[in-house]
Amino acid sequence: MSRPAVEFWFEFASTYSYLSVMRIEKAAATAGVEVQWRPFLLGPVFLALGWNDSPFNIYPPKGRYMWRDLERLAAKEGLPFRHPSRFPRNGLLAARVALVGAQEGWVAPFARAVMTANFAEDREITDETVIAGILGDMGLAAAGVIARAQEDANKRALRVQTELAAELGLFGAPSFRVGDELFWGNDRLDDALAWACRP
Structure with a gap:
């Protein structure tokens, strides 16, 4: 009998995705x-929702609250946190590489390392050398992985996955899906896991 499963939809530029990726x-x-x-x-x-930037930038009071909330939650979870000097950072390359990692079985440690680089070390995850360094530290052949990530088929797969997120009604990250049930936000992770385990 297969184990229950939860779909974990995350974005490398997303502050609250950082918390969920790490735990x-x-x-x-x-x-x-x-x-x-x-x-x-x-x-x-x-x-598609009419925003050309993160809502945390569009609505400054919400942004100020979010950064303080993130500091509190990171401290609660024992996670390092440093306010990024640029927000949001472009997570396109990291997402393409993560898609390869999801197929090859190493997405989890890669995602944690990228999130740490972005939200704990204030490093430019848009920079290919940063991503290559993370892959190398994991013992992977960085050049080969990045080449696979930049292939047209993989680029198209990420576009399709992003389009699917919108079709499924996702409007933020992290989001969790159990069947057709949607849970949004880091604070709903435990609820999503509980729903997956319900009788």
């Missing part, structure tokens, strides 16, 4: 739930 594997293992990693891009989703 989902342990939480899911404890719950006995399989994680299906779904990297996607929030930019096209936001544009």
Whole structure:
């Protein structure tokens, strides 16, 4: 009998995705739930909603609250945090590489390393040398992985996955899906896992 599963939709530029990426594997293992990693891009989703930037930038009071909230939550989880000098950073290359990682079985450690680079070390995850360094630290052949990530078929797969996110009604990240049930936000991770395990 297969284990229950949760789809984990995340974005490398997303602050609250940082928290979920760092804790989902342990939480899911404890719950006995399989994680299906779904990297996607929030930019096209936001544009479809009429936003040309992160809502945390569009609405400054919301942004100020979010950064303080993130500091509190990171401290609670024992995670390092440094306010990025640029927000949001473009996560396109990282998402393409993560899609390859999801197929090859190393997406989780890669996602954690990229999120750490962005939200704990204030490094430019848009920079191919940063991504290559992360892959190298993981013992992967960085040039080959990045070449596969930049192939037309993989680029198209990420576009399709992002379009699917919009079709499914996702409007932010992180989001979790269990069947047709949608849970939005880092604070709904445990609820999603519980729903996956319900009788």
